[in-house]
Amino acid sequence: MLRPAPWRVFRQFVRHESDTVVGSLVLERSMNRVQLLGRVGQDPIMRQVDGKNPVTIFSLATNEMWRTGENEEAQGGDISQKTTWHRISVFRPGLRDVTYQYVKKGSRLYVEGKLDYGEYTDKNNVRRQATTIVADNVIFLSDNVKEKV
Structure with a gap:
């Protein structure tokens, strides 16, 4: 016989047709x-619509590399690379301001966030769709690259 507490937990994960009551x-x-994880493609800009909801926006490039040819594991073959550009939006007040102030083109960043889809109307009154990463966390990474003399 099941005790009441485990039964309630089980019911949270199992949904019966009898449980589908309108309004529940x-x-x-x-x-x-x-x-x-990638590099910034442009200096950030800050936008504000009607004096509310300021946002810092920048682009981030990520690269995917693979080897092509008959023997992909051997040293031979060509190396191919694909760059994907991501639009990053930062709304959180503290993070938004720090990102706007310190992120520069070429900076290496780690960004955590969520995927967001939206629509906007361009200059020619054409409706367009936009995919944006809404950042919750941005970590600045340093490159240990020293210039050769």
Whole structure:
């Protein structure tokens, strides 16, 4: 016989048709997380619409590399690379200001956040879709590259 506490926990994960009552709220776990490691493509800009919701925006490039050819594990073959550009938006007040002040083109960053889809109307009144990473955390990474004399 099940005790009441484990039975309640079990019922949180199992949903029966009889539980679907109009107006009842069913909570489910979900996740929307993005982790990126790359280089900044442009100096950040700060935008503000109607005096509210200021946001710092910049682009981040990530690279994917692979070897092509007959024997991919051997030294031979060509190395191919694909660069993907991501639009990063920072809304959190402290992080937004620090990012705007210290991030520069070419900086190496680790960004954590969530994926967000939106629409906007461009200059020609055409509706466009935009994919943005809304950053929750930005970590500044240093390059240990020293200039050769």
